[in-house]
Amino acid sequence: MRYTINTFNEKFPDDDSCLNYLFEQAYGDMIACPKCGIINPSYYRVKNRKCFECKDCGNQIHPLANTIFHKSSTPLRSWFYIIYLFSVAKNGVSAKEVERHLGVTYKCAWRIAKQVRELMNQETGRLTGIVETDETYIGGRKRGKDITFQDKEIVFGMVERGGKIKAAHVPSAGARILLPRLKESIADGTTIYSDQARVYSTLKRLGYLHDSVNHSAGEYGRGIVHTNTIEGFWGQLKRSIDGTYHCVSPKYLQSYVTEFVYRYNYRNQPVFPVLIASAARRVQ
Numbered sequence: 001m002r003y004t005i006n007t008f009n010e011k012f013p014d015d016d017s018c019l020n021y022l023f024e025q026a027y028g029d030m031i032a033c034p035k036c037g038i039i040n041p042s043y044y045r046v047k048n049r050k051c052f053e054c055k056d057c058g059n060q061i062h063p064l065a066n067t068i069f070h071k072s073s074t075p076l077r078s079w080f081y082i083i084y085l086f087s088v089a090k091n092g093v094s095a096k097e098v099e100r101h102l103g104v105t106y107k108c109a110w111r112i113a114k115q116v117r118e119l120m121n122q123e124t125g126r127l128t129g130i131v132e133t134d135e136t137y138i139g140g141r142k143r144g145k146d147i148t149f150q151d152k153e154i155v156f157g158m159v160e161r162g163g164k165i166k167a168a169h170v171p172s173a174g175a176r177i178l179l180p181r182l183k184e185s186i187a188d189g190t191t192i193y194s195d196q197a198r199v200y201s202t203l204k205r206l207g208y209l210h211d212s213v214n215h216s217a218g219e220y221g222r223g224i225v226h227t228n229t230i231e232g233f234w235g236q237l238k239r240s241i242d243g244t245y246h247c248v249s250p251k252y253l254q255s256y257v258t259e260f261v262y263r264y265n266y267r268n269q270p271v272f273p274v275l276i277a278s279a280a281r282r283v284q
Ligand SMILES: [Zn+2]
Pocket: 033, 034, 035, 036, 037, 038, 041, 054, 055, 056, 057, 058, 059
C-alpha cells in the first residue's frame, strides 16, 4: 500500500482537481442544501471562481474558506504537492526545500511548512497494553566539550508497543510536570516500563503496573522489560532535527515533535490521504 508521486500526479493534475477534492471532502456528504433545504442538492463549480453554487437557490460555498489554503497566493496544487512531500519524507521537509520546490520566498515557504505541520496536530486516545515512557534532551549550545543539560530542551514521550506514541516538549522532567500528563495519557492499570528516574517511582501507587531498567548499571533490558521502542523514536527525532532542520528553537520544538509523532502514528499506512483530508476540514 503505497501512495507514489504517480498516484499523486494522476489524482491531482491541476488546481481544479485539488479544488474539487476539497469540496467533495468537506461538503460531499451534504444531505440538504444549507440555504434552500433541497435534499441531495447539486452544486456546480462557478467558472473562474473558487466556489460552488446550488443549482436551485444559488447559494455559494467556498471550500477554501477557513482552511490553510484560504487567502494564499500560492497555487492550490503547489500546496498539495508540499503536503505530499511532507507525507513521504521520513526526516521531514525544511523550509529551504519548500523554497526550492516552489520558487517562493523563504518567509512564504516557512509559513507553508508551519501550516502543514499544524495539520499533524491530532488527539489520540489513552494508551494501554504495554507502554514505555522516557524523557530525552534536545539541542543545547556546546561549551568547549561540555553540553550542559540546562541548555537543552526536554521532550517527554510515551509509546504503546505496537500502537501510538504521545510526546510533548515539557518545561521540566519533575513529577509535577510529568505525572499529570502521564495520568491523562495512559489508561489505569496499564503496564509501564521506564528507566529508573525518580519520577517513575510512584507509578505503582498511581494504579499502574511498573517495572524499570537500570541504565546507569549498564542494563538495557530484561526480556520484555525495556525502553527500546521509545529510544528508537528519540533516535529518529534527533537524526531528523540534526539532518533536516539543523537546529530548532525551543519556541518551535513542539511543532517538530508533533510532526514526528504523527509520522510514527501513521507508519503503517500512506500518510498523504489522511493529511490532505484534514487539510480540507480543518478550521483555522
Ligand atoms: Zn440551495
